Amino acid sequence: MRFLLPAAALTLLSACSSMERTLNREGAIIDQPARDWHFVATDADRARLRDWRGAFVEGLAAARRSGAGAKVDAEGALLAPDAALPGPAIPNGTYNCRVTKLGAKSAGLLDYIAYPAFTCRVRAERGLQGLAKLSGSQRQVGLIFPGDALRTIFLGTLMLSDENRTMQYGGDPDRDVAGYVERIGPQRWRLLVPRPTFESQIDVIELVPAG
Secondary structure, rough: OOOOOOEEHHHHHHEEEEEEEOOOOOOOOOOOOOHHHHHHHHHHHHHHHHHHHHHHHHHHHHHHHOOOOHHHHHHHHOOOOOOOEOOOOOOOOEEEEEEEEEEEOOOOOOOOOOOOOOOEEEEEEOEEEEEEEEEOOOOEEEEEEOOOOOOEEEEEEEEEEEOOOOOOOOOOOOOOOEEEEEEEEOOEEEEEEEEEOOOOEEEEEEEEEOO
């Protein structure tokens, strides 16, 4: 049986945000998820995770064809597919998180978009870690699961615009998010989100401790 990922609500209070548990569709709070992400991930997200490198290479190629090669090169390890380094895992705290989208998913979209830094937070949550992007029009919220020596696994959902409540993971495939959290340098991590539903072939989210 597949366990559902506990959802989190994002409430804005006096310019600060907090993650809170919400109810699943049956109205019961899911107190303890499986620690093994294989028992949580949907089949579609398993496929996305398997294809992470193909999505990365495809997105980079499209960005370079569009004339953004110099910008890609300037990012160094952030946009290098095989830049992951062994531990330590990302610590709890507040992060400046900068989103780069590579490879347009449909005609009319840009093949390279880099946004200014937003605010993200990592904190302990039910024996795992919760990661939430706290600002911006697209906000990933979910859990970080144990992985291997190079990466951990993020499973969550996407909040849009002015929404203040997450959807249940697995409840809407268009909102499900799966990715890898990797260390790419001293005090520098990234979240790779291959084949997101909207806009790009891969989203690369840089995570650097705030302050």
